[in-house]
């Protein structure tokens with residue numbers, strides 16, 4: 001009886017450890033800033049993929065430039081299709097598959113934070129001068 005209990009506890013610890021390792025690996029991937037910022041016809045375009053969260057989770061862009069945040073979805077059925085940027089009063093429902101532009105005007109220096117409708121998938125954009 002006791003041996004069974006101990007082996008169950010060990011199994012739970014091992015599974016939990018493996019799960020946490022996978023999680024932190026994903027985090028590292030998301031933090032890496034891909035080349036997702038471009039300037040087209042004088043407009044800065046920041047591309048963010050929305051599916052099971054937002055990628056890249058952190059973007060670095062220029063401040064003081066007319067800016068569009070472009071959310072790309074591809075078979076997105078989770079709540080990252082409901083995107084919010086509270087400080088700008090922005091709330092959008094993205095199509096399951098497609099591309100949605102949000103024009104935020106001239107970007108202000110600082111960090112712009114957004115998240116899914118429930119607030120569990122965050123993302124941020126650092127606008128640098």
Ligand SMILES: [Cu+2]
Pocket residue numbers: 079080116117118119120121
């Ligand atoms: Cu959510």
